[in-house]
Amino acid sequence: MNADVPASRELAAIAELAARATGDLLRTGFRSRPEVDLKHDIHDPVTVHDHAAEETIREVLAEHAPGCVVIGEEGGRQGTDGDLCWYVDPIDGTANFAVGLPFFCTSIGAVAGGEVVAGVVYDPVRDEMFSASLDGATCNGERIESRGAARDETAVVATSYPSARDLRDDRDEVLRRFGLMVDAFATVRRPGSAALALAHVAAGWTDVSFDPRLNTWDLAAGLLLVRQAGGTYLPLGGRPGAPDHEAPGYVACVGGFDLAGSVMTEVIGLSSAGSGA
Known part of the structure; x- marks a missing residue:
């Protein structure tokens, strides 16, 4: 699959739907001090909310892009169509989420033809949806421009x-x-x-x-x-x-x-x- 601009916009819209579907779940779990399990070591925590959010995302992606490959941090690789691949981090910043620090997000990227063609980063605490396609980048629908310090x-x-x-x-x-x-x-x-x-x-x-x-x-x-x-x-x-x-x-x-x-x-x-x- 080689995504043109309209196709990449469509993939970004799907990613937005999937990311936003985790919002209520993550806001409810935030500052609940959930039980934390460890994956590799003390620096790699995971909670039930990571698994639940990823499952929610997979369900939305399966509905709107059936058969695609989804590679998630918690559930690994699933799916059969290698032309479109979604990379999913249900909670990037789990250590922050688990203790109540409001700096974490859901990240979903779509790869087609070997390149990232769409992606979203969703901050559920601030309800900020950063979205990118081959047509540009937005935050909550408004164009963003990467400008700041020079040195x-x-x-x-x-x-x-x-x-x-x-x-x-x-x-x-x-x-x-x-x-x-x-x-x-x-x-x-x-x-x-x-x-x-x-x-x-x-x-x-x-x-x-x-x-x-x-x-x-x-x-x-x-x-x-x-x-x-x-x-x-x-x-x-x-x-x-x-x-x-x-x-x-x-x-x-x-x-x-x-x-x-x-x-x-x-x-x-x-x-x-x-x-x-």
């Missing part, structure tokens, strides 16, 4: 770096890189949801976002949002010739930001070398 010294950067895994690999070097960011940027934030941070870069509410190790369901929708809003998204750590959404890392920035003159060029060079780029 590090006036910029806000959002990142989950360094993770516990990064620190295990080379603690001293990783902390040195993080120190470069803290020294150079006006503000460094660790908000806890890469997908929502990317949406905020697309809207111009955050200037730079960086993460070296994520999954496709974390970044597919945000990738398209940033680019369609006029920002820059650079994949990091991917295989040569592989599509950008399969790369595990990225750096993104608002349009007009001087990435070449940023300290991120040194941080990216060191971290991407360490992650196989």
